[in-house]
Amino acid sequence: MEAVTQRFYTSNNATENESKPGGAVAEPEKISKAMKAYLERARKHDEFIQKETLEFNVGKRHLANMMGLNPETITQEDIDESIEYLFPSGLFDKRARPIMRTPSEVFPKHKAAEFDASGRPLHSMFYTTKPNFFQVLYDIVEATNLLKKKKLSSRNASMELGSPDEFNLTSSMWISKAELEQMLMEQLIDRDYNDFVAALERLVQYPGLNQVQDLLTKYSKRRMNQKLKQTIPPLEYNSDDRPFITIPNCMRKSARAEVTVLGKGSGKITINGQNILYFNDVQAREQVIFPLIFTGLSGSVDVVANVSGGGQSGQAGAIRWGISWALRSFVDPETVEKMRIAGLLKRDHRIRERKKPGQAGARKKFTWKKR
Structure with missing residues (x-):
């Protein structure tokens, strides 16, 4: 597109400067209205892309200085990791997360001219x-x-x-x-x-x-290799002929839990030998019982969980993940897919954001005083 635009610009300038044999200045080459409109759009588009590219390069250098990287050798992968680190987002859809990419990737391409200066189409179709x-x-x-x-x-x-x-x-x-x-x-x-x-x-x-x-x-x-369907373990049976599933190593932040879900139950929840009141926070209790309510098994299975480390939020998240994975063996594939869409089967990898040097905390800044 730029080559086409430049060609027409130079041809127009050259035509204006040419002289006729008799000393009279040659008339400029006639350009159709369609071509004039295209050249104007192309000029504005090129100026916009150049401006955005300049701002991107300046922002890239600032980002490299903030992260202690070399501005000359920083790659797009480094930029993505830095943006993810500086602006952590829990949004599920990746298109809604903050990004920093070259303008050529962000903005749609501009279609080149399809006709010459006289308005004659360049393409046979x-x-x-x-x-x-x-x-x-x-x-x-x-x-x-x-x-x-x-x-x-x-x-x-x-x-x-x-x-x-x-x-x-x-x-x-x-x-x-x-x-x-x-x-x-x-x-x-x-x-x-x-x-x-x-x-x-x-x-x-x-x-x-x-x-x-x-x-x-x-x-x-x-064709992308389709994710192998997660193997759902079959139900096991104890001495009382009760079906059960045990999910070890359930993680959330620094909490670690082992969750066992037993069928033919009454909805009893046992956490470290206590009932659901083990958690003082109401939100933590809701996190634990949400998978049971979502699948409609809140009154037909029992849950036994042993958890250690972390706080109440982390422990509740670890137990919730373990219950969700165990319930896969008790429900049909359609419900498993609904659980996956609802985010019950996805590990929550979020952790506490670290403190930044020169700041009071991860995001908190020191009070600025002019004097």
């Missing part, structure tokens, strides 16, 4: 309103026709081109509609994306996919 998308379909069809011809010629020559699964389709998947829109910088409808996928599916039916490897790699991505 400009009037389709989605030239980049239809160019992709055209490339896929061309690749399909190529493989089709190769297949026919190999039959006549009794040659083998290979099997259709050379691309390893099982470990790959097509890019999503949002990713395709971001790549092409064009808005697509569901029908467009379905046509795109259908064209690729027709392409991979032919042998010899190694000849169009670049095209397939561009519009596919490696």
